[in-house]
Amino acid sequence: MTGMHPRLTTTPAATTVFTMVLTQGPVSRVEIARRTGLSSAAVTKAARPFIDAGYLEELEATERTGPGAGRPASPLVIRPDREFFIGVKITHDDLIGVVTDLRARPLASAHRPLTATAPEGVVAELAALVTGLLDTDPAYRRRCHALGLAVSGDVDKAGGLVRYSPFLGWRQVPLARLAAQATGLTVTIENDVKSLTVAEQWFGDGVGASSFALVTVGVGIGCGLVVDDRVIAGSHGVAGEIGHIPVGGDEPACHCGGRGCVEAIAGTAPLVAAVGAATGRGPLSIEAAIEAAHAGDAAARQVFDRAGHALGLAMASMANLIGPERIIVTGDVPGLAAYELFEEQVNRAFAAQAFGAAADCRVLLRPRTFEQWARGAAAVAIQTLFTV
Structure with missing residues (x-):
């Protein structure tokens, strides 16, 4: 920080x-x-x-x-208006920012497109986004000191470092330092899924649950874990990487260097590529792949079934290890539309693989907009009040 x-x-x-x-x-x-x-x-x-x-x-x-x-x-x-916070979700093509109060209630929001993902350019656009948000209300300038950033990939929160973000193409980027220099704010960075998990723990469907899991479906397959009221990061900050549990044997290859990862089967890009190959239609959009499956194309349905089976196995493995009270499944709109296609296979594989009482874990489907992911980054920023 x-x-x-x-x-x-x-x-x-x-x-x-x-x-x-x-x-x-x-x-x-x-x-x-x-x-x-x-x-x-x-x-x-x-x-x-x-x-x-x-x-x-x-x-x-x-x-x-x-x-x-x-x-x-x-x-x-x-007193929710005692201090304000900015949260920003960084994607490969967009910055989504919100101003929140102490209860992480969004008060203002803004989007800013990215034409390139080089860290220096992203930070410059980030500074412009933050300036615009602060200018929305004079009170924000007076009582906003903290900025939370949510980034996909391997994030070292304590060191302020993005170690690896595959969708941005970043390795070893000192994002907290760069963003603090550009904005003058206290900057906290966190993995985007863990940020969303904090927001769910404090202000969402995780309130009242001492242990729960948040699974995100979309471009990547992510998982945030809360155990005994604490978000689990692990000694290297990558606890909960459900997307890289190998459930597919030796195939397919994954961008992480492994093989058979859930993300390589159920992530948006490999899912769409597999539907295009299986149906002979070539390159497709996620919307076209979903439409083919809804239209009854057997080859497309088989791809979605495989994705659901892989995700169900991974969720069961996580439930067997952690024993959460509930699993919250969320993601972007196309990702959740895909999830609804393979939900039956997810539930079937989960029930078959979950051990004993782990099969009783409640699974909740909760759509979340990118503004709510940015709110998660603000929730992590709110934690800066408590540093002992």
Whole structure:
């Protein structure tokens, strides 16, 4: 993380208390103490820096701390406009940016096309996008200090480095430093799927689940994991790479250098190429491939069935290893349209391969726009408030 952001100096207890109010508030100190195991005095001490800095406020007393006695409790609530955040999703041909409040609610959005993917050019376009978003409202300029960037591929969040992004053609790009220099903001970078996972954990379908998985279907096949309330990155930052579980034997070859990866079977480009080859139609768009399958073309359907089987096996492997309470499946619109074609095969392979109670895991289909992916980047930026 790089930049000039006036971070709060917090303790683990303060982070716990603030996160609970942020994601589940309004909530009283008594209830926070009950849920977290902290003492009431510890909760009061933990909340004080956030109250003093204007991030939290107390509502008027609305409940009593005990049946028939005790003082009325004053719930704590977030002041969402105390600070604003920018999140940007970087694709190979577009920048999608949002301004959010503390609850990661999008307040303004903007798109900026990319004509090339060289890092210097992307950063220049990023700076222009950020300037435009900040100029939307004078309050954003005064109270926005943090920028979150979501990038596909192998991202070193702590080092601010994009180690490998196949769709951008990047290797070892110090994106956080470059973006901080260009924008003057504190910059946090994260893998795009993990960013979306943070948003789901705090503000979406993951709220209330201590363990869940987010699977994304589209250009790539990604997976974010939350275990015991923590997003899992692994020692090298690549935990959850479900797209590179080998389920296809020795074929086909994958861009990662491996063979038989889920992404090489169910990712948009290989899926479309396989439909074109199987039907003899040559190069197709994803929309044309989906249309062929919907029209009953047996060869096209077979390709989609294979993709669904591969994804179902990978999801079952993940469920067997992690044991999530739920799996949220999302992606871009064409990707999810394809998913609906092979959903039956996904469910069949998952049920056959999931072990024991892992087969009871709920699978939720949730479309997400690119603005919501950018919101995920903003959610990661919001975490910069808690750096101990």
